Amino acid sequence: MRLSAFADRWLPRIVLAPTVIASLVFVYGFIALTGYLSLTASRMMPNYEYAGFGKYIELFDLDRWWVAAANLGVFGLLFIAACLAIGLLLAIFLDQKIRLEGALRAVYLYPMALSFIVTGAAWKWILNPGLGLEKMVRGWGFENFTFDWLIDPDMAIYTVVIAGVWQSSGFVMALFLAGLRGVDDSIIKAAQVDGASLPAIYRRIVIPSLRPVFFSALLILAHIAIKSFDLVMALTAGGPGTSTTVPAVFMYQYAFSRGQLALGAASAMMMLATVLAVLVPMMYLETKGTRHGR
Template identity: 80%
Template sequence: MSASFLSPPHAAIVPQAPAAVETRPASNRLGALADTWLPRLVLSPTIIASLVFVYGFIGLTAWLSLTESRMMPNFEFAGLVQYERLFEIDRWWVAAANLGLFGGLFIALCLAIGLGMAILLDQRIRHEGALRAIYLYPMALSFIVTGAAWKWILNPGLGLEKLMHDWGFTGFTFDWLVNSDMAIYTVVIAGVWQSSGFVMALFLAGLRSVDDSIIKAAMVDGASLPTIYRRIVIPSLRPVFFSVLLVLSHIAIKSFDLVMALTAGGPGTSSDVPAIFMYQFSFTRGQLGLGAASAMMMLATVLAVLVPLMYLETKGARHGR
């Protein structure tokens, strides 16, 4: 009897241990599957949208540039006819020259002013926070607002020139906005005013990340502050220079809203840029294939800037610089 009373509890207890052991691997497998597939499920809509609306439309634009598309798309292959037409248009070369002039001055001035302001603020001067906020404020504005504001400032009839005349300086002239030889430089002024604060912020963050012990050791060795910045601090900002050049080049190449708000490409076509050329030929003149060809040339310009910069950066990273 005692054996019969003891056997059922032992029979009930013995099978429970393996069951508990078997449930743990199952839960671990479910957790591993969730860790593996949940991020993919969350990111998949963004990835699909990027593939379709970015790379898909880049591919479509590239194909349209090889067709005879005009008002409506024509998907019949026509070779490089649109590119030949594009290179025969004088306005395209004017726009390309303006882009080179604007891009070169815009990047150089933003780098010089931004780095200079960052070095100044790195000296822990008084009211640093206020100066940083004031100088960063233009980045809060859109290029449309910047272009409209500078159009009023540089207008000879109501801006800076009129103000100087009202103050008695009747010989003062500043008519760059209506001067076909100088109009592109007004775009440079407005662009530098807006973007140099952003460059300053990037450089200031890089300067603040430099180890103070290195600077103090150099000062103990007798190095002057300009020498320390020239020989030690600025060379250590190579990744920041890479990021700044990449962002500024992208802004310069795709400049459309700033030019449209400030000069609309005028007087005439003196301040025209490839982005305006592409827009007008694609959407206002019914030359969709020609506009697509100009867009692909803009993409080629971006790649011509991006690929060497990325190569230099990765080469420097491999060599530990």
């Protein structure tokens, strides 16, 4: 009996201990190391001599950093808004118990099975004026058709949005569909008995009840947007010029390509600060709403 009680108490802790230790070392430990390196004068190799906040001042003086931050703002806002809108519409469409729902759900979810590298490479071919959409439409006889966003510095960031939305909106759809299937049917039937139309039921009853799903989707999409690196590198490599450079690309270029390890670490810490600036208020609002029964 004592052995059974001992196993019940300590076996779960023993099983979880390696994961906890690995997380402490390889996640939080390396975050702490990156933070310290940002306070040094490290270049090609780490230099552990404390040098103050000079690299942060240097970072904020770089126009390239502010361009990257502005690009992230454009990409993040459009990416999150489009994924939420398309995902919700697709979920409502599939919630109507249509035929071939399983097949359509698989089609919408398929892009999520691909890595962002594959997505970026595929859309690079599709949007390449000499290979993809523009060449195909011109081959149909529309000689004046142009779609050169990929090489247009003013429009290139929107190609990243298109590729990102294509990959992630199906995942958001799955989240919303799960939330819709959890809504009590009796509430909907009662509203129909009272004469409410289907659009009104979704607008006034169903969608407001999906607040936790909106929170989860927004959190995941914000995290994807802030750390976007592989999609940008595969699709545009940050170009033309710096038109699609985002903070993750900036960090990689300065830390590994330009031998400015401390500056790259400072930019990485600013990305972490951005994640926390999004995460903490959202979690506070969600926790506050749950505590008050909303």
